[in-house]
Amino acid sequence: MAEGGEKRSPTAHRTPTQIRREARTYNHRPEQIRNRSERNHVRRELEKKGRVHKGDGMEVDHRRPLIKGGSNSLKNTQVLTRRANREKGDK
Numbered sequence: 001m002a003e004g005g006e007k008r009s010p011t012a013h014r015t016p017t018q019i020r021r022e023a024r025t026y027n028h029r030p031e032q033i034r035n036r037s038e039r040n041h042v043r044r045e046l047e048k049k050g051r052v053h054k055g056d057g058m059e060v061d062h063r064r065p066l067i068k069g070g071s072n073s074l075k076n077t078q079v080l081t082r083r084a085n086r087e088k089g090d091k
Helices: 016-025 030-049 082-090
Strands: 058-062 077-081
Touching: 030 058, 030 077, 058 082, 077 082
Parallel strands: none
Antiparallel strands: 058 077
């Protein structure tokens, strides 16, 4: 059962309280703020080069994940469709 009788979101499978708690704790950690800032920077650079555009359904993907020693550099990124990026994660 969910916390305090709250209904879980059908898409996130978490209650609103759980979502807010994660936003306050995990997403506001200095290292997560830095990582998000770096990812945004790389996407802006690719937008300047014309490889992605707002609303085009394309995503910037890491060739080698950060967990395995990858980086947010332009050399370590590629542009994929949303579907291809999700399928890549399933493997």
